[in-house]
Amino acid sequence: MITCVAIDDEPMALEVLELYCADCDLVELKAVFREPLKAMAWLSHEKVDLIFLDINMPEISGMQLAQSLSPGPMIIFTTAYSHYAVESYNLNAVDYLLKPIIFERFLTAVQKAAKVRSSENIDNSNELTVYLKSGPQTYPVKLCDILYLEKDGNYITVHLKDRNILIRENMSAVFDLVPVSDFIRVHKSFVVAIKHVTMIETHQLTVNGEKIPIGNTYREAVRDILGLR
Incomplete structure (x- = not known):
């Protein structure tokens, strides 16, 4: 998260x-600030x-605030003015959202941030082993063997190359199990391993022969993440 x-x-x-943050499983909003100086004081501890x-604010601009935090948290700039785009990317911003922000574009930006964080923290993810608890049993599973995860009532079915494992978990916690650098949410009930996607169509994709x-909510983000633009 x-x-x-x-x-x-x-x-x-x-x-x-x-x-938008309340509707997105990938982020947890800790605080909001209308005054940038108060935000800076909060971020200091x-x-x-x-x-x-935001970029245009009283007291101090978003650009100045971002520079004062470097190195610091990832930044997604939000503004009504497109001419700041180049400057924002010069500050290594993850993304640049033009107001009014639509949810699909917000989701794409968040997934980019998640991918950046995963790439910084996870190396050789195909060699990683995750531990899946199913009832009284716990199964070690290689990350590279996971094809996709499917919401199944109050449970999630983890589809592997040779078997399925049912775990009691919420979709909101899926990316605590698997890295966003290698997996993508494509539907409210499905998260798929990017490396195992063999075909992409407008309304569906194929993983290991399964459709x-x-x-609709995830379509634009899927196209962005998979480089279909």
Whole structure:
């Protein structure tokens, strides 16, 4: 789970980000700030992974705030002005969201941030072993053997190359088990291993011969992550 804060002097912009964060399994919003200096004071003693940061603000601009934190949390800039894009990427921002922000674009930005964090923290992920608890048994499973995960009521079915394992877990916790660098959520009920995707269509993709639906909410993010633009 990516911890984050949102900093914006516009109340409506913060409300949108709060709503989107509540609807996204990948992020946990820790705080919101309308005053950037108060945000800086809070960040001086609290740690988060990501900041949604407006650029045009009183007292100090988002660009100045980001520079003051370097090195620091990942940054996703939010603004109504497209001409800041180049400058934001010069600051190594993860993404740049142009207002009004739509949820699909927000989701793409968050998945980029998750991928950056995973690439920084996980090396040789194909050699990693995860431990899946199913009832009284716990199974060691190589990450590279996981094809996809499917929501099954109050459980998740982990589909492997040679078997399935049923675990009691929520979809919101899937990315605590598997890295976003190697897996992508394509539907409210499905997370798939990117390396095992063999075909992509408009409304579905294929993993190990199985057809997996692509939800409308996730379609744009799937296209971005898989490089289909």
